[in-house]
Amino acid sequence: MDSRLNGSARLMLVSDLDYTMVDHDDRGNTSLLRFNALWEAYYRHDSLLVFSTGRSPLSYKPLRNEKPLLTPDITIMSVGTEIIYGEGDAMLPDDGWQHYLNHNWDRNIVVEETTKFPQLTPQAEAEQRPHKVSFYVDKVEATEIMNVLAERLAKRGLDVKIIYSSGIALDVLPKGAGKGQALAYLLKKFKIDGKLPCNTIVCGDSGNDAELFTLPEVYGVMVGNAQEELLHWYAHNAKSNRRILHATERCAAGILQGIGNFHLGPNVSPRDIKDFQKCKVNIFSPAYEVVKFYLFYEKWRRAEVEKSEQYMQNLRSIFHSLGVFVHPSGMELPFHQCIDAMARLYGDRQGNQFWTWVDQLTSAQIGSDTWLVKFYKWELNENERQCTLTTVLIKSQVEVPDTFTWLHMHQTWLDGFAIANAERWLF
Numbered sequence: 001m002d003s004r005l006n007g008s009a010r011l012m013l014v015s016d017l018d019y020t021m022v023d024h025d026d027r028g029n030t031s032l033l034r035f036n037a038l039w040e041a042y043y044r045h046d047s048l049l050v051f052s053t054g055r056s057p058l059s060y061k062p063l064r065n066e067k068p069l070l071t072p073d074i075t076i077m078s079v080g081t082e083i084i085y086g087e088g089d090a091m092l093p094d095d096g097w098q099h100y101l102n103h104n105w106d107r108n109i110v111v112e113e114t115t116k117f118p119q120l121t122p123q124a125e126a127e128q129r130p131h132k133v134s135f136y137v138d139k140v141e142a143t144e145i146m147n148v149l150a151e152r153l154a155k156r157g158l159d160v161k162i163i164y165s166s167g168i169a170l171d172v173l174p175k176g177a178g179k180g181q182a183l184a185y186l187l188k189k190f191k192i193d194g195k196l197p198c199n200t201i202v203c204g205d206s207g208n209d210a211e212l213f214t215l216p217e218v219y220g221v222m223v224g225n226a227q228e229e230l231l232h233w234y235a236h237n238a239k240s241n242r243r244i245l246h247a248t249e250r251c252a253a254g255i256l257q258g259i260g261n262f263h264l265g266p267n268v269s270p271r272d273i274k275d276f277q278k279c280k281v282n283i284f285s286p287a288y289e290v291v292k293f294y295l296f297y298e299k300w301r302r303a304e305v306e307k308s309e310q311y312m313q314n315l316r317s318i319f320h321s322l323g324v325f326v327h328p329s330g331m332e333l334p335f336h337q338c339i340d341a342m343a344r345l346y347g348d349r350q351g352n353q354f355w356t357w358v359d360q361l362t363s364a365q366i367g368s369d370t371w372l373v374k375f376y377k378w379e380l381n382e383n384e385r386q387c388t389l390t391t392v393l394i395k396s397q398v399e400v401p402d403t404f405t406w407l408h409m410h411q412t413w414l415d416g417f418a419i420a421n422a423e424r425w426l427f
């Protein structure tokens with residue numbers, strides 16, 4: 001099912017998007033970027049990232065393009081009615097799941113019966129899917145309508161599930177569908193393959209997430225900003241479940257809190273490093289090295305670290321004196337020239353919405369002390385996003401323990417991302 005991992009995932013993190021992974025009230029995406037750095041530094045290589053959203057493929061795409069979301073390994077969309085492995089060219093829908101959902105389901109009958117309720121306002125066409133019929137309805141009327149509708153559909157021979165979310169959205173799905181059922185289906189598949197994740201954590205904020213928390217053996221985080229209907233469900237159904245945390249932190253910060261609370265692995269984001277000079281963690285890995293470098297690079301250009309020659313000296317000792325950066329434009333630049341240019345660009349993005357993050361980082365050890373690291377490097381400046389596919393050759397330093405030397409770096413623009421103003425693209 002997933003070709004990237006040979007064995008069981010150390011952690012499978014299943015997260016809702018809107019108001020869980022993504023905080024729409026935070027323009028700077030602070031906690032999402034903190035999560036990203038943590039995931040790429042410590043989890044990407046041996047864990048699975050799963051997004052589980054109410055959005056359809058059509059409405060997921062703009063969110064994916066707008067927010068600094070990482071690339072998930074698996075995406076569960078349309079409230080657990082569609083499961084998709086991989087992304088882009090490698091995208092593979094789970095047809096078995098689609099087929100299973102046809103059981104006692106007839107979309108036309110659902111449409112016919114729901115039309116009889118004038119209080120139900122159909123959602124946009126993009127949200128209507130083969131196994132999902134969605135509406136908006138007022139909170140005060142929701143419960144009554146759900147009861148009557150369920151009865152009428154049962155009378156017509158259908159097995160449905162009706163879910164109310166965020167105090168406004170009503171979804172009608174096949175009974176076997178939903179975020180929880182889709183996850184159970186995935187876990188069963190993993191089990192058959194002998195690849196059950198060591199730990200699974202689910203994260204959500206609203207009604208359609210509730211069933212994620214009902215799976216046995218999973219940890220759960222209801223983020224600090226969870227909706228009333230989810231908290232209400234928890235109070236009545238799961239209060240004694242020690243594996244569920246109602247975080248005090250909002251959105252992705254709540255996810256980090258949950259990882260820490262259940263001791264599932266590191267939960268201090270490399271983004272929270274204050275002093276790059278002193279920063280010494282116990283983890284010595286190429287992934288952490290790369291994540292840390294780009295955070296420094298970002299903070300340097302935002303003038304959030306001190307303008308100290310010592311920092312540039314450090315870089316000169318980390319980047320090999322004969323090393324070359326193959327710029328995405330195709331130009332070859334000696335590392336020392338890039339560092340000189342970077343020194344001059346101190347603070348050039350100060351006060352801007354300027355962020356960098358890496359995605360899908362993989363590293364292959366190609367010698368006793370050498371790694372080839374590959375990742376997508378993103379840069380966001382105000383509303384413009386750029387991305388390059390980057391490979392770096394790095395080597396551990398024999399003389400200085402816990403230190404890497406960067407030997408070579410090569411970047412290629414991702415389709416459609418070549419920029420006119422390329423001289424300010426460094427590393």
Ligand code: GLC
Nearest residue numbers: 054055079127134165169208
């Ligand atoms: C998302 C979907 C919407 C659905 C809601 C609740 O917002 O876009 O169609 O009704 O989640 O599940």
Ligand code: MG
Nearest residue numbers: 016018019205
């Ligand atoms: Mg949500």
